[in-house]
Amino acid sequence: MEKPTNNRAWLLVLPVLGVVAFSAVIPLMTVVNYSVQDILGPDQHVFVGTEWFRKVLRDPELHGALRRQLGFSLAVLAIEIPLGIGLALALPMKGRAASVAIVVLALPLLIPWNVVGTIWQIFGRGDIGLLGVAINGLGLSYNYTADALDAWLTVLAMDVWHWTPLVALLCYSGLRAIPEPFYQAARIDGASAWATFRYIQLPRLRGVLTIAVLLRFMDSFMIYTEPFVLTGGGPGNSTTFLSQYLTRLAVGQFDLGPAAAFSLIYFLVVLLFSYVFYTAMTQAGRSEAQ
């Protein structure tokens, strides 16, 4: 059924637009200003055009960080989305078990990000941490502070532990919003569990899944606090992601111009990828509906 056109619906959207425009557009304009100026003093701004953009785009360190970032974000999506859907399907649906499961599931989400990094920092240590001791006990050599691959995998494991519950909770609440008659019809038709999932649950989850994929992509693409606390970006540059590189520019060296140019490029990259994911998922829905 087509949606009716009603331009008065703007009135319902207006409060949200006001708030977001206020706290987004003004700062964004400031950043655009920074990106084309050289700031020499409080009142000395020199227009430099695209100099910062050129400087940042030619930086080999940035290319490395971008490659690591893309690999990390794709790995995060490939693990967390299927795992989250699976968990949501397997969680108990009612009674005390459901309450306990939801509360336990959500716990990792509620720890401030700096504390998440801190826990894993000790947790992963080979001498005094449970994870490190356990892995070394299995006879594998593991040291996230010295080995680049170990560090990278530790950040990945930490992210999966921390954020899979978000996907699972979204999918779970999405599953609960499927009207019971849909399942009754499936039962009458004698649909298998897989067919029920494929033709009833998955299409109905498309909305929440789109949000889950976009959120996990955006947030993993901007991951900062956890790897910063855990490894400080090392060993070497193995866990230096884009955000850390950016913060080094903006806060560490106080290069506001290049940092602003960089964050605009960064913003466009996230926007581009998100748009591709978003279009792909809504198109998939449309072709399914036909």
Add this chain to the structure above:
Amino acid sequence: MRVSRVITPLYLLLSLVPIYWLLGMSLKTNEEILGAFSLIPRAPTLDNYITIFTDPDWNQGYINSLTYVAINTVLSVVLALPAAYAFSRYRFLGDTHLFFWLLSNRMAPPAVFLLPFFQLYSSIGLFDTPWAVALSHMLFTVPLAVWILEGFMSGVPREIDETAYIDGYSFPRFFLRIFLPLVRSGVGVTAFFCFMFSWVELLLARTLTSVDTKPIAATMTRTVSAAGMDWGVLAAAGMLTLVPGAVVIYFVRNYIAKGFALGRV
């Protein structure tokens, strides 16, 4: 389904291991944490918790955080509800672009926005108030709330709206009495996510506050001193930050877990 009966508890148990580790650390002295590996604290001590409970800075930190998180959650959900309804039910000028633009505000890297944010909130006299943090967090909670709620509202058949209007319901009455109960699992999960993202965010909260309204997460960074990290106190504070969130999720769990009841209409 027999497999899931094993896998789910196993996953939940595994996800508790790092939290168990946090609990263990919070009951140990710094010497024990850094001294040697121990699965169970050898000499459990509540000193770390006592340090927190007797220090007014910590208590105040909790209150400050809860204040701006509450403002943020309530405002985000209340503002997002009508907007999500508009997006899910009507076509209007620029709707699809507007919808995507909303979410794109989440994609801005926070590190470089710190300074503009600081300037903006200072210039309107909100710096160091809970409102500054709540508003800045709304930049990413409001779009999220609109998106999640829109997803749930689109799942409700439009015939329900039309039947209600034919029955003589006014829009506000229909919205509150019929529509909201139908999307309650969405409202529950949205409120929880707004709470959660605002509760754990540190960078903006720390930048936009100085003395009066310092959040709990900023108080935590104080434990990093010249003598090194005070791991035990940090772990205890981490355990305590779980409490309000666990309470919130416990209360909204019914919304999240309640099924979709078409029969009510």
